[in-house]
Amino acid sequence: MPVPTRVLTVAADRPGAYPTIGSALLEAPDGATVAIAAGTYAETLELTGRSVTLQAEDGAEVVLDGSGADWPTVRAVDGSLTLRGLVVRALDHFAISVDRTELTVEQCTVTGRTRSAISVHASTAFTVDRCTVSGAETGIVVEGASGQILDTTVREISGDGIVVGLGADPLIRGCTITTCGGRGVYVYQYSRPELTDTEIANTGTEGVGVAHGSTPVVRRVTVHDTRGPAITFAPGCGGTVEALRPSNTAEPALLLADGVTVEVIDASQAAASGGGQVDELLGELDQMVGLPGVKAEVRGLVDEIQVDEWRRTAGLSVGAVSHHLIFAGAPGTGKTTVARLYGKLLKALGVLPKGGFTEVSRRDLVGQYIGHTAEKTAQVFEKSLGGVLFIDEAYTLSRSAGNGGDFGQEAIDALVKLMEDHRDEIAIIVAGYTAEMDDFLAANPGLASRFSKTVEFENYSPSELLRITGRMVAGGDYQLDPAAGPPLTSYFDRIAHGANFGNAREARRLVEGMRKAQSQRLRALGRMPTTDELRSLLPDDVQVAAGS
Structure with missing residues (x-):
């Protein structure tokens, strides 16, 4: 039986709780969660070889204020650290600094002044997700590390917004980087980041600077109102620039030094290469017998994706869009065929790189012992990245289906986590009878929010x-x-x-x-x-x- 996570509560005015975060950490075992009540905590934390989670209590505003110290507000080495829902402040040092540590920062506000707000060095994995980083000399520095920066805002930075160095290869996706005295993103020292679906604006120099043999992949990035070009590549660099959207930048918007090896695919080329195929695939959909409601829903999804692309090109904001769908209806109503077409459409629209199709059922996801299911589910998921994962009769995974409940539930819980970690890298379609699919969605509190729409497949006449x-x-x-x-x-x-x-x-x-x-x-x-x-x-x- 798994050991439950130890939870320690910090609340200065609550009897029985720890008065400070530091006092809780002194007694917290590895793997523990420290839940922090609302308040401002004038503390700095140094962790070596520890594995802990620090998170705000539900709805609480928790400020970890190290602005009076001459060392980082949070420093971690050789461990695992999760920060969730916190405000972390620094003035004359790093707000968060980690070495060889698996770092997760979720829904946090991180501020600094004279150093980097977040510094990640030599870490095998890190995630900065839905955060706001501001006021520092450099927003986020990633050196010799692999990980991801997702849906994060970096603003009001005196120097560079994000710096990627020492061969690092993070994914930077869905971010907004604005009001930087230097570059929005600086890539150097043979680094290989992927920068996608991100907006960069109001920088003191170029939007993205690439130097020292680096080879980034830059896809669907909007750069506007910069004093320098949208992107510059120094000699000896390479990479890919696809569907760049520059406006009101220095000319040329894409500045390539002599001898660089950069593959450039402009927005009009990308649209032209996919537009004809989209029409052809929609023609295939129209040729299917019946399904008027399904056809209207799919066309609506295609229209929304296309308009979002036009808005990005125009420098307008675009809301987050999930490509995960529920196909509800009886067997034999064309759900698998439409799912295959949907994957091809997403590829033609530039949303998914592969557009492949993987069809699975309960037996492909559920293992025979504790832990085996999560492993099988992760393998299927990773194989399907870049395309569509179609789970037929998905309701058989839920406990209410009565089919070995807990192992099926383990698959659902693993899917929810994987869908959150890879939101824009896959489209998952779950299919089954309408009533049973309602039970499936109730199996995990975060499941329903992962799916953007339910498409009803009516019986054929x-x-x-x-x-x-x-x-x-x-x-x-x-x-x-x-x-x-x-x-x-x-x-x-x-x-x-x-x-x-x-x-x-x-x-x-x-x-x-x-x-x-x-x-x-x-x-x-x-x-x-x-x-x-x-x-x-x-x-x-x-x-x-x-x-x-």
Whole structure:
């Protein structure tokens, strides 16, 4: 049985609680969480070889104020540190400084003055997520580290907003970097960051500066109102610049020194390369039988993505958009086919790099012992990055489904965490009956918020099933006798209201039955059938298949 996390409470005026954060840390075991009540704590913290979480109590404003000290407000070495929901202040030193430490900073406000607000050095993993960093000489410095800076605002910085050095390769995504005396982002010393879907504005020099053999990937970055160019590459550097959106910058907006090896794909090229394919894929969607509501929903999603791209190009703000969907409805209504098309559309629109499709069910995610499920789920998830992960009958993972509940629940909990960590790198589509999918969403408090929309797939009408049957027949190089239409429609009308109605699966089963009935009929002729006889499916074949 797993050991529950030890939680220590800090509240200066609460009997039984620790009066200071430092006193709680003295007694906190590794892996403990220190929950801090509202207030300002004039403390500095130094942690070596520790693994702890410091977080504000729900709704509490907690200020960790080291502005009077001559050393970092929070310093960690050789450990693991999570800071959540805190205000961390410094004046003449780092606000947060870590070496060889797995750092997570979530929903924090970090301020400084004469040094870097956040410094990450030689760490194998770090995350700065939904934070605000301001007032420092440098906003965030990443040296020799791998990690991610997500949905974070860096503003009012006297020098560079974000500095990436010593071969670091972080992902910087969905950030706003503005009002910097120097560069918005400076990349040097052979670093390889990926900078994507980020806005850089009002910088004293260039928006992004690249030097000393670095090779960044810059995608869909908006740079405006800068005193220097949008991006500069020094000699010996390389990388990729795709769909750069510069406005009111020094000219040229993209300044490349002689001899650099940079692949440049401008916004118009990216749009042109994907636009025709988008129309072609939407044409495929339109060719599907029925599904008017589904087609309207998918077109609406495509329109929203396209308009967001235009807004970015115009330098306007764009809200966060989730590409995860719920496909609700009975089996055989085209959910898998539409999911495949959706992945291809996201690739054509430049949202996902691969547009691949991975279809899984409960058995592909759930293991046979504690811990095995999280491992299997992570492997499937990582394999699907850059494309669509389609989870059929997803409701079977929830405890209420009664299928080995806790292991399925472990898969759901792992998915929620992975979806948060890789929000823009994958589209997850969960599918199943409408009522059961409601139970699935209730299985984890954070699950429903991860999905942007529920797309309802209605049952096919008898006339639509007749059209589907006709396509299946023609696809097999058969020909349906016109007189077979009425008995087919009558059959579909009779079964359409059954509890286990399979929609297009019923049509496929019936076509297979018709072919078998035709084979028996032709064998009984006692001669070689003509070509027309080999192709024709007659009303009698329908009656035999419908009765079997």
